[in-house]
Amino acid sequence: MRALQFSKYGGPEELKWDEAPDPHPGPGAVRIAVRAASVNAIDWKRLSGAMSGGQPLSGAGFLGYDAAGVVDEVGEGVTDVKVGDDVFGLGAGTQAEYAVLHAWAAKPSSIDWAVAAAAGVAGETSERVLRLLSIAAGGTVFVDGGAGGVGAVAVQMAVAGGLRVIASAGQANQDYLREIRATPVLYGEGLAGRVRAASGGRVDGVFDAVGKTPIEELMSLVSDPSQVVSIANFGAGSAGARVTGGSADSRGRAALAEVAGLLQQSQLVIKVQTFPFDRAAEAYRIVGGGHGRGKLVLVP
Ligand SMILES: NC(=O)c1ccc[n+]([C@@H]2O[C@H](COP(=O)([O-])OP(=O)(O)OC[C@H]3O[C@@H](n4cnc5c(N)ncnc54)[C@H](OP(=O)(O)O)[C@@H]3O)[C@@H](O)[C@H]2O)c1
Incomplete structure (x- = not known):
């Protein structure tokens, strides 16, 4: 072959x-x-x-x-x-x-x-992270990097699970985020403030799908730092967030x-x-x- x-x-x-x-x-x-x-x-x-x-x-x-x-x-x-x-x-x-x-x-x-x-x-990654976050229907999740390969699937699976979704992307992908029913915010400096403005306060969980935003900034969005789950920032665990890398948590x-x-x-x-x-x-x-x-x- x-x-x-x-x-x-x-x-x-x-x-x-x-x-x-x-x-x-x-x-x-x-x-x-x-x-x-x-x-x-x-x-x-x-x-x-x-x-x-x-x-x-x-x-x-x-x-x-x-x-x-x-x-x-x-x-x-x-x-x-x-x-x-x-x-x-x-x-x-x-x-x-x-x-x-x-x-x-x-x-x-x-x-x-x-x-x-x-x-x-x-799909498997998104199911895994959303299950680890375990946010009840009606709650709010922030997906950092919502237009990427994993992020866009995560946004839609969260919406299907009854969550309100705020997601970040660059300027060129803001309309795409709206299309998949997320409230879009721009990533980069000032991100946490924009997420707070969109959510009206804290969010119930953060799905870090890209690993580029400082983990402390993402943790400031939730009341419990373990409600930030990253798939790409492998140093995030030492700060109190959770990191998932695959088979151990996979269904x-x-x-x-x-x-x-x-x-x-x-x-x-x-x-x-x-x-x-x-x-x-x-x-x-x-x-x-x-x-x-x-x-x-x-x-x-
Ligand atoms: N741990 C696991 O189990 C697991 C599983 C799968 C993937 N991963 C990892 O997860 C990461 C994402 O994978 P992927 O396949 O989704 O990658 P991808 O499709 O290449 O992701 C690209 C996305 O990242 C966004 N992005 C770029 N810079 C950003 C920033 N500063 N803040 C927020 N978003 C930003 C881009 O948005 P714009 O185009 O709008 O700039 C683009 O939509 C990779 O590091 C991958 O290795 C881990």
Whole structure:
């Protein structure tokens, strides 16, 4: 099969769409013939070497943490899907012709492959953080970075859960935030004051989806600092906020099933821009720029 890969850390120019060994699912996993795989900020970080701990790359590096496709191999103990089923979900090395998923949900038939692929990481992360914040319907959440891949899904899932949502973005994305039913504020200096003005006081929780606002400023918006949950500021924990990095708090398949339901009911709409796999570098350049709207998705 072919897979997106790189042989040394660097920028998008290092990416190659080339031959790679076929993956096979272990117990509790499935393999899919990939119809679409999204590009997440973590792919950019991995390609750049930011997650390597200063160690050189050994062997080829593969990318992609979510995808949608058709099940073509089923691992031992898997009983809820069969060969030929359409699914989307989470895995590793998903930017390839075939990929192994460790968590999945049935793809709603009304949803495009690209949208389903885009819903994996962003949907699971949003479900996880909103559950950790546990704000009752009618409460207010502030999503810092509400127009990004994760942020735009988080805003819509919060609205679907009955929350009032205030969200930040740059000038170019203020209308987009209104479109997804958030009250928009500009990020940058003075952010906390603008959020207070929009909410009429404190908020019940903060979803830090980008990690660029000083954590103390975000903590000033809530009465209990643990009601700030960050997915991108890994130093925030020492200040009293919470940081979540994935598997420990994940509901995996249950989270993806919830996301599938919201997609099917059009309560979650994900804007996607697609690129063929052999033009992945263009998508990576946009993700690396850090000012995207919605999600970028690779397709065969
Ligand atoms: N811990 C986890 O489980 C987990 C899971 C998924 C992602 N992540 C991390 O979460 C982060 C976001 O991922 P993503 O895929 O959503 O990235 P993304 O799509 O690249 O996010 C881009 C967004 O960030 C916004 N932004 C840029 N500067 C900002 C600032 N100073 N304040 C507020 N917003 C700002 C941009 O808004 P404008 O375009 O309007 O400027 C844009 O909408 C990444 O660091 C990623 O690695 C962590």
